Amino acid sequence: MKVFKQILRCVAFLAGLMIILTALHPVLAPKNNTYEAGIEDESANGILSEKKNTIDVLVLGDSLSHTAISPMLLYKDYGITSYLCGSYGQFMYDTLRYLELAFENQSPKIVLLETDTLYRKFSVGDAIASGIQCEFPVFRYHDRWKDITFADFKGDIRYTSINNYKGYRGKDIVKGIPNEPYMIETTEVESVSIMNQIYMDEIAEFCEEKGVQLILVSTPSVLNCNYARHNGIQEIADKYGLEYIDMNLMTEEVPIDWTMDTRDKGDHLNHEGARKVTNYLGKFLVGKNILSDHRNDVAYSNWNKSLDIYMEKIEMVFDEKIPVALNQNK
Amino acid sequence: MSSFFSILYVVVFLPSVVILYNIFPKKYRPFVLLIGSYVFFFSISGKLLLYLLFSTLSVHHIGLWLTDLQAERNAKLKLVEKTEKKELKSLYQTKQRRVVLFGVLLHIGILLVVKYTPFFMENINSIFAAFDVPVTLNIPKILMPIGISFYTLQAVSYIFDVYREIISADRNMSRVALYMGFFPTIMEGPICRYGETAHALYAGERTNYNGLTMGIQRILYGMLKKIVVADRLNILIKNVFDSGNQYDGGIVAVAAICYTVQLYMEFSGTMDLVIGTAQIFNIRLPENFRQPFFSKSVSDFWARWHITLGTFFKDYIFYPLSMSKPLKKLTSKARKHIGNHLGPLVAGAVALFCVWLCNGLWHGAGWNYIFFGMYHFVLILSGNIVEPYAKKLLEKLHINREGIAYHTFSVVRTVILVVIGEMFFRANGLSAGLSMFKSLITNFSLASFKDETILKLGMDIEDFIIVGITLLIVLVISIFKEKDINVREGIAKRNVVLRWGIYYALIIFIIIFGAYGRGYVPVDPIYANF
Numbered sequence: 001m002k003v004f005k006q007i008l009r010c011v012a013f014l015a016g017l018m019i020i021l022t023a024l025h026p027v028l029a030p031k032n033n034t035y036e037a038g039i040e041d042e043s044a045n046g047i048l049s050e051k052k053n054t055i056d057v058l059v060l061g062d063s064l065s066h067t068a069i070s071p072m073l074l075y076k077d078y079g080i081t082s083y084l085c086g087s088y089g090q091f092m093y094d095t096l097r098y099l100e101l102a103f104e105n106q107s108p109k110i111v112l113l114e115t116d117t118l119y120r121k122f123s124v125g126d127a128i129a130s131g132i133q134c135e136f137p138v139f140r141y142h143d144r145w146k147d148i149t150f151a152d153f154k155g156d157i158r159y160t161s162i163n164n165y166k167g168y169r170g171k172d173i174v175k176g177i178p179n180e181p182y183m184i185e186t187t188e189v190e191s192v193s194i195m196n197q198i199y200m201d202e203i204a205e206f207c208e209e210k211g212v213q214l215i216l217v218s219t220p221s222v223l224n225c226n227y228a229r230h231n232g233i234q235e236i237a238d239k240y241g242l243e244y245i246d247m248n249l250m251t252e253e254v255p256i257d258w259t260m261d262t263r264d265k266g267d268h269l270n271h272e273g274a275r276k277v278t279n280y281l282g283k284f285l286v287g288k289n290i291l292s293d294h295r296n297d298v299a300y301s302n303w304n305k306s307l308d309i310y311m312e313k314i315e316m317v318f319d320e321k322i323p324v325a326l327n328q329n330k
Numbered sequence: 331m332s333s334f335f336s337i338l339y340v341v342v343f344l345p346s347v348v349i350l351y352n353i354f355p356k357k358y359r360p361f362v363l364l365i366g367s368y369v370f371f372f373s374i375s376g377k378l379l380l381y382l383l384f385s386t387l388s389v390h391h392i393g394l395w396l397t398d399l400q401a402e403r404n405a406k407l408k409l410v411e412k413t414e415k416k417e418l419k420s421l422y423q424t425k426q427r428r429v430v431l432f433g434v435l436l437h438i439g440i441l442l443v444v445k446y447t448p449f450f451m452e453n454i455n456s457i458f459a460a461f462d463v464p465v466t467l468n469i470p471k472i473l474m475p476i477g478i479s480f481y482t483l484q485a486v487s488y489i490f491d492v493y494r495e496i497i498s499a500d501r502n503m504s505r506v507a508l509y510m511g512f513f514p515t516i517m518e519g520p521i522c523r524y525g526e527t528a529h530a531l532y533a534g535e536r537t538n539y540n541g542l543t544m545g546i547q548r549i550l551y552g553m554l555k556k557i558v559v560a561d562r563l564n565i566l567i568k569n570v571f572d573s574g575n576q577y578d579g580g581i582v583a584v585a586a587i588c589y590t591v592q593l594y595m596e597f598s599g600t601m602d603l604v605i606g607t608a609q610i611f612n613i614r615l616p617e618n619f620r621q622p623f624f625s626k627s628v629s630d631f632w633a634r635w636h637i638t639l640g641t642f643f644k645d646y647i648f649y650p651l652s653m654s655k656p657l658k659k660l661t662s663k664a665r666k667h668i669g670n671h672l673g674p675l676v677a678g679a680v681a682l683f684c685v686w687l688c689n690g691l692w693h694g695a696g697w698n699y700i701f702f703g704m705y706h707f708v709l710i711l712s713g714n715i716v717e718p719y720a721k722k723l724l725e726k727l728h729i730n731r732e733g734i735a736y737h738t739f740s741v742v743r744t745v746i747l748v749v750i751g752e753m754f755f756r757a758n759g760l761s762a763g764l765s766m767f768k769s770l771i772t773n774f775s776l777a778s779f780k781d782e783t784i785l786k787l788g789m790d791i792e793d794f795i796i797v798g799i800t801l802l803i804v805l806v807i808s809i810f811k812e813k814d815i816n817v818r819e820g821i822a823k824r825n826v827v828l829r830w831g832i833y834y835a836l837i838i839f840i841i842i843f844g845a846y847g848r849g850y851v852p853v854d855p856i857y858a859n860f
Contacts, residue, residue, distance in 0.1 A: 006539045013830060020834060021841070028842070040848060125331065125338030132337070142842045143849065146792045 021136045026155035028141045033159040038144045044087045046163025047102050055106040056291050057082035060098055061114025062090040067268040068219035068277045071166035072310040075303055078282035079293030084167025091122045092199035093130040099203060109290050111207055115218045115233045118192045127195060164306040170271040176259035177266045182222045183248050190228040192236055204240045218246040219277055220256045222266030254280045331373045334603050335556055348610055352537050359534030360508055367513035378475035382511055389485040390506045392433035393492045393499030399426050426493055433489040441482045444474050449695030477516040479692060483642055484510060488524045490646055497525045505532045514604040520618040521638040535612035545609035547818055552602030553840050558800045560596035562845035563588045564853045565788030571756055574766040579774030582766050586753035596853055621808045626740035628709045628747055643685045651681040671718055679711050697760040705751050796843050
């Protein structure tokens with residue numbers, strides 16, 4: 001009886017702690033999706049400001065995703081509305097979090113997962129930390145205590161930061177390397193770690209439950225891609241019955257010139273490389289016949305405004321070869 | 331698992347070991363701790379676990395070897411005449427000494443090779459270069475198993491204690507293994523004595539409610555020190571110490587104070603976590619700190635800071651050397667020539683020099699660590715020398731040594747001396763330390779405070795405020811401890827509303843004001859690298 005009482009006391013204490021942690025969240029949570037308001041990744045979290053159910057394609061992954069795919073070009077040339085929830089050094093637990101976050105307000109028909117994140121290793125501790133942060137976001141945003149005001153206690157949240165590039169973070173810097181074959185065919189397989197497979201399971205299951213088509217995409221990267229990895233991803237694709245596009249093998253459809261189309265010697269693509277990837281991807285997505293062209297849809301007029309800004313600040317500037325970094329998004 | 335403060339340790343490893351420990355019957359519980367300890371060690375040092383296993387096997391064997399010699403001696407003593415007993419004892423003492431020498435050389439030898447080879451070879455290369463010898467030795471990269479400096483000293487103390495017949499060698503290998511590798515103590519100590527801890531480690535007592543709550547309470551207090559203060563100070567300390575000669579004396583002084591605070595918060599915070607963890611398993615470990623910043627002298631400080639290391643050096647280096655025949659002779663000669671006060675200090679100085687040389691070297695392979703040891707040697711020795719003269723002077727000046735003013739002066743003086751020592755300790759090499767010290771003396775200025783440069787080094791005003799509040803909490807608790815008032819037990823006796831309120835407040839304080847997550851780099855376990 002005494003032991004039972006002690007266990008009950010422990011449970012009551014922990015329950016009380018959870019209630020306090022949950023109650024603290026509205027106070028410490030960022031009240032807007034801007035850096036100034038304390039949000040973690042303004043670009044990826046820009047999806048929170050998108051009108052409900054307007055995003056048809058969601059892109060997830062690490063920096064290879066948000067440097068290789070330009071959603072505004074997909075819109076301009078194919079009328080596809082997409083958003084890039086890719087972030088620097090994204091781990092699979094982040095990928096799952098962004099996927100779930102995106103579906104809170106959107107109902108994409110296709111989810112593209114850039115596969116480099118599948119080879120990003122992390123520890124069990126990192127995964128647990130991420131899980132705790134998801135359950136109790138106070139752990140993620142605890143440091144906001146420095147900026148807290150009385151308004152924070154009201155808990156009103158308004159996401160107003162529209163990202164006009166829809167998560168794209170291109171650069172027009174050219175730091176090329178010679179065009180040499182890097183996808184040398186082999187039967188070797190670089191397996192995906194168990195931790196990444198666990199999250200892949202969850203992502204695949206989530207998409208299946210939502211009735212969404214999940215497609216694995218490897219964008220071109222000399223430093224991060226090789227045939228053994230291609231084989232590893234192919235195994236994953238086969239296991240879940242997913243479509244897999246490896247653009248590293250599509251030298252005709254995605255004709256990357258490594259002397260000109262990379263910004264950091266074969267690690268990431270520059271804007272010219274991204275144009276080529278996006279152009280192929282647009283055709284591929286249109287071929288799916290499940291996406292609508294929203295260019296003349298009044299409900300998507302905001303996208304046309306964003307397109308004007310994008311054209312003015314990116315396409316035109318880059319065409320004139322004015323070197324600018326594209327971190328500012330407005 | 332990178333440290334005791336990692337999520338994996340706190341959320342998965344420790345609770346799993348506690349649950350498994352209590353699920354298993356009493357006789358298997360020590361094995362749960364032992365397997366848990368090896369899992370913990372392996373998760374940090376991988377295959378280097380072999381070093382620990384080898385040390386455990388060898389120390390176990392050497393202990394038995396000594397005990398067997400002692401048993402053999404005792405059996406023979408019963409059979410021989412009184413006149414032959416002395417000779418027999420001497421014979422066996424020589425034999426035992428050889429075994430001890432072998433055991434100590436073996437363990438200290440491994441430590442020397444693993445930890446000091448690069449340092450020695452770098453210095454040999456410097457000597458070659460100075461004499462234009464066209465030879466450069468390749469400096470090998472030797473991986474160091476976690477906690478080798480700690481478990482090696484435990485091994486040495488075990489051998490000595492068996493030799494001195496303070497303890498009997500343990501025939502139970504797993505008990506010796508647990509003593510050597512118990513996971514909470516493996517990274518940063520405390521350096522335990524076999525006679526004090528081994529049997530409690532092996533007793534397998536079930537976790538009780540009081541031990542659990544008091545243990546968790548102590549762990550939380552450790553987290554407060556480490557996560558809120560030590561980790562928050564990390565960026566500023568790194569920025570200043572990485573380019574110490576760029577800053578004026580004001581900033582150097584702040585960084586030196588911050589580092590001393592960080593070192594204390596990190597090490598004593600870890601000790602709180604270690605002792606709290608052991609408490610959950612119903613094991614009492616020795617304390618490593620006793621309010622060191624209330625010390626009135628440097629020697630007093632070292633009797634309160636890293637206590638188990640200090641007592642190790644005292645018991646296994648200082649006293650044996652002081653009591654050795656050559657130093658006894660030196661003492662009696664010195665007494666005749668320079669009197670009763672200074673005479674014994676000569677032999678004491680030799681022993682003290684050895685202690686502080688070992689202390690400096692134990693902390694790391696570098697000239698700044700040797701300087702750190704010698705700095706304290708000089709301070710403590712000069713303190714011993716001037717003590718009677720200072721006493722007379724104060725009497726003449728009618729200054730009450732027990733008065734609050736002199737007490738405060740002594741404490742402040744000690745803190746300043748300690749802070750300067752720690753500055754050399756943290757500096758990136760001896761020349762960097764000397765350059766910072768020069769800046770402290772010749773370029774002291776408060777301009778960085780006026781133009782707020784101090785707030786651009788990784789800590790803003792809010793950070794300083796939080797550090798200040800937390801230090802105030804620690805100070806109040808330390809004052810109570812100094813007065814022998816146990817705050818933790820005091821809280822535990824309060825009614826549930828107040829008690830839980832305090833616990834919740836502490837946990838929330840750590841969660842909100844902890845320096846973790848985006849933008850922070852937690853300080854590595856500082857002492858684990860020594």
